[in-house]
Amino acid sequence: MRKFASLGKINRRNPLLYIYLFLVLFLRIIYGASTNFSHEDYAQIYLIGLKFYTTGIWPYWGPDITMTVSQIPGALQGLLVGIPFFIVKSPIAPFILVNCISTFALAFFAWYLGKRFSNIPKWFIWIWVFIAPWFIGYSTTTINPSYILPAAIFFFISIFEIYPFYKHKLLSLNLAYFLLGSSIMWVMQLHMSWVLLPFYVPFAFYFSYKQLGLKRTLGKTLYFLLGILFIGALLIPMFIKFGIISGGMESNIVFNSKNARRFFDILLRFSAFSSFETQYFLKGNLSEEISFLKSNLWAAPFIAFVFITGLLQSLYFIASFFIKNKHPEYKTVTYFTVASFLLVYLSYLFAIRSVSSHTFYVLSPVAVWFSFYYIERLLKKRFWRNYSILFLFSGIVFHIALTINYSPLHGLKTQSSKINEAILKKDSRIYGQRRVATWEKIERQKLWIKNTQSKDSISYIEFSTDFDLFDPYISPENVYMNENDQGYYCKIDSVYDTSTLFSIPVKSVGNFQQIQVSFNAMGKSPIDHVLVFDIKNNGQQQFWNGIKIPAQSLNMNSWNSIELQQMLPKNLTPGSILSIYIWLPSKNTALKVDDFTIKFYK
Numbered sequence: 001m002r003k004f005a006s007l008g009k010i011n012r013r014n015p016l017l018y019i020y021l022f023l024v025l026f027l028r029i030i031y032g033a034s035t036n037f038s039h040e041d042y043a044q045i046y047l048i049g050l051k052f053y054t055t056g057i058w059p060y061w062g063p064d065i066t067m068t069v070s071q072i073p074g075a076l077q078g079l080l081v082g083i084p085f086f087i088v089k090s091p092i093a094p095f096i097l098v099n100c101i102s103t104f105a106l107a108f109f110a111w112y113l114g115k116r117f118s119n120i121p122k123w124f125i126w127i128w129v130f131i132a133p134w135f136i137g138y139s140t141t142t143i144n145p146s147y148i149l150p151a152a153i154f155f156f157i158s159i160f161e162i163y164p165f166y167k168h169k170l171l172s173l174n175l176a177y178f179l180l181g182s183s184i185m186w187v188m189q190l191h192m193s194w195v196l197l198p199f200y201v202p203f204a205f206y207f208s209y210k211q212l213g214l215k216r217t218l219g220k221t222l223y224f225l226l227g228i229l230f231i232g233a234l235l236i237p238m239f240i241k242f243g244i245i246s247g248g249m250e251s252n253i254v255f256n257s258k259n260a261r262r263f264f265d266i267l268l269r270f271s272a273f274s275s276f277e278t279q280y281f282l283k284g285n286l287s288e289e290i291s292f293l294k295s296n297l298w299a300a301p302f303i304a305f306v307f308i309t310g311l312l313q314s315l316y317f318i319a320s321f322f323i324k325n326k327h328p329e330y331k332t333v334t335y336f337t338v339a340s341f342l343l344v345y346l347s348y349l350f351a352i353r354s355v356s357s358h359t360f361y362v363l364s365p366v367a368v369w370f371s372f373y374y375i376e377r378l379l380k381k382r383f384w385r386n387y388s389i390l391f392l393f394s395g396i397v398f399h400i401a402l403t404i405n406y407s408p409l410h411g412l413k414t415q416s417s418k419i420n421e422a423i424l425k426k427d428s429r430i431y432g433q434r435r436v437a438t439w440e441k442i443e444r445q446k447l448w449i450k451n452t453q454s455k456d457s458i459s460y461i462e463f464s465t466d467f468d469l470f471d472p473y474i475s476p477e478n479v480y481m482n483e484n485d486q487g488y489y490c491k492i493d494s495v496y497d498t499s500t501l502f503s504i505p506v507k508s509v510g511n512f513q514q515i516q517v518s519f520n521a522m523g524k525s526p527i528d529h530v531l532v533f534d535i536k537n538n539g540q541q542q543f544w545n546g547i548k549i550p551a552q553s554l555n556m557n558s559w560n561s562i563e564l565q566q567m568l569p570k571n572l573t574p575g576s577i578l579s580i581y582i583w584l585p586s587k588n589t590a591l592k593v594d595d596f597t598i599k600f601y602k
Helices: 002-008 015-033 040-055 078-087 093-115 120-133 145-164 173-188 192-212 215-241 257-272 286-294 300-322 330-348 357-378 382-411 416-425 438-445
Strands: 061-065 069-072 449-455 458-465 479-481 487-490 504-505 514-523 532-536 540-546 559-566 577-583 593-602
Touching: 015 093, 015 382, 040 061, 040 382, 040 416, 061 357, 069 438, 078 093, 078 215, 093 120, 093 145, 093 357, 093 458, 120 382, 145 173, 145 192, 173 192, 173 215, 192 215, 192 330, 192 357, 215 504, 215 577, 257 300, 257 330, 257 357, 286 300, 300 330, 300 357, 300 382, 330 357, 357 540, 382 540, 438 504, 514 577, 540 559, 577 593
Parallel strands: none
Antiparallel strands: 061 069, 449 458, 458 593, 479 487, 487 593, 504 577, 514 559, 514 593, 532 540, 532 577
16 A cells, blocks of 8 residues: 555656656557557558658548548648657557657646545556546557547646636636647547537636636637647648538538437446446457456456446446535536536437447546546545555456457557558558548549540540549559659559549430440459449449450550440439449459540440
């Protein structure tokens, strides 16, 4: 107990604090790089920054919203992942930065909680904050919610200080308003949950007006706007280049009555932010979780202990809404926490997706802050102080077990050889292919030059591209520059098995039934290069045909012209979409194509 208590006496002048934080930072980097990197979403966020580093092209857009094939505007995500590569040319580089940022924010949160809950042992606060599953599982790795946590902490601490919870303020109000503005713009470029934060701001100004008067409140507005500009400036290059477009984010806002039935589900998920939730971070279904415990019998008792304790924490969290507390602000804090939960619940009525905890992770500091009111009540008793020591130790064992077991299967080292090669050759495509959002497909389609002519009494519509006009940012990742630096071509290989897509509504070609596709090609002569004609209506296949490219038309050392024909089927639905592209079913060859021309005629 004395060793634990010594942690409670540390301050900024005591080297013990810096030793502790350095150790925490080191262990969090290892944990983050060991547990989740194999998931596609993690890889895609990583690729945004890796592409920025390898190409030098400004990352105008951020994370993908996969359900609607949309994308969040802003350069912040690409910079947070990409800048570390310029400093440390290693796959681990982004993990170092995200953990530096989150460790600093959590240390600030621990300091703040220690000031507000002076009766809770500091050793408990400084350990629990760093091992709480939602604070370590989603702040140590390169998924976009991991980067949300620091902004969420600074935003809500600022709210706690501005709202009339505490008479004694720990934060300058000028700084608090600056953090409000900058935090909103930070989260806005990382996750759709930013829309929850502005609801707190009008009340902040209202309380400041009641306390300070109109003149001084207007002064706070300046700091709020400076915070917005400080981080929001990263959106300006995107607006200059692409105009005021949302990337399709508005498509995620729909009325979803199904989520109205998820009240208690959302409540339990909200309370779980402050508890030791294990199931969310154990991979697989129930049988796989049981298998995990059987293969880690040494840790199983500790995991079972924190699992049960986590359930009790969530239940006690909800019960605390109805239990009295000696703190004078507790009633107001309870109302605030309930209102925050209701804000999440109501927001899900207008969300396209079903309920998932990480989608409102931005509110996790509120749940943890509220939980410390009942933690303080419990830790007054020796039994619960001794229980908390076993609880913290068991939590550490849980994280160690995850690290040991998941690192060989899901950790960064499973992909490190590809990433190292991508860094060395400055080609992010070696590691993987970035998703293409709907807005990006639309922009690419604009680069097909349309030409309508009448020749020899035959009218036709023609679309063509030589890949030279493609903007570097929206250019397909399989478009390369020719060796003589004269123009570009599209390469189809084992990494990118399809060419650039041409897509058009069937109704746009009118009565033209005949399609002529011509292009130049260079490559080996396998028998399975295929020119694909694909017609879908609302995702349903209406027509598909693949025409094999004649083997004799291909050469390894020179460009050859190829021309192929296809008849459109009759009676197609007007809303159908026609797509044309080249596909390589075989993975042991490559094909270069250039100067595409697609002609529709009668």
